[in-house]
Amino acid sequence: KPLxxxxxxxxxxxxxxxxVPLILLRTGFNxxxxxxxxxxxxxxxxxxxxxxxxxxxxxxxxxxxxxxxxLFGSGLPVYEPSGVLGLLYYSQISQTDKENIAYGNWKRxxxxxxxxx
Numbered sequence: 001k002p003l004x005x006x007x008x009x010x011x012x013x014x015x016x017x018x019x020v021p022l023i024l025l026r027t028g029f030n031x032x033x034x035x036x037x038x039x040x041x042x043x044x045x046x047x048x049x050x051x052x053x054x055x056x057x058x059x060x061x062x063x064x065x066x067x068x069x070x071l072f073g074s075g076l077p078v079y080e081p082s083g084v085l086g087l088l089y090y091s092q093i094s095q096t097d098k099e100n101i102a103y104g105n106w107k108r109x110x111x112x113x114x115x116x117x
Contacts, residue, residue: 007034014042024029025073027053039065046109048073049084049101058091058101067097071105 014022023046027035038045039061050073054108061070074081087089087103 007038010038010045011042014044020042020044021046021112023048023071023109026075032057036064039069043069045069046071046105049088050075050079050081052084052087055087058087059093062091062093062097067093067100068105070101071109072102 010022021044025048027047035047039047039070046069048078050055052058053074072084075084091098
């Protein structure tokens, strides 16, 4: 679904499946008025930062909501990851927050996957 149709349904989906992490890919962070309330109210929603557009947004998000719901995504093969790597590397957040975004948050989520085998 287009994002403008999907976002209003997200709180219902999160309420019905509170233990299921929902990872939103390539949403862009130029929609702060939509993304900030999601980070504040829906703890099982995660965003990849592969197409982050603006310097300082990582810093602002981490300051307001922490780094727990941000995941590094390369965007490959469509996008070049060097831009978002630079944004993460030069952000003014703690080394722990950088590591959480780069790999720690995904490692935590992946550790909760229950496989049939």
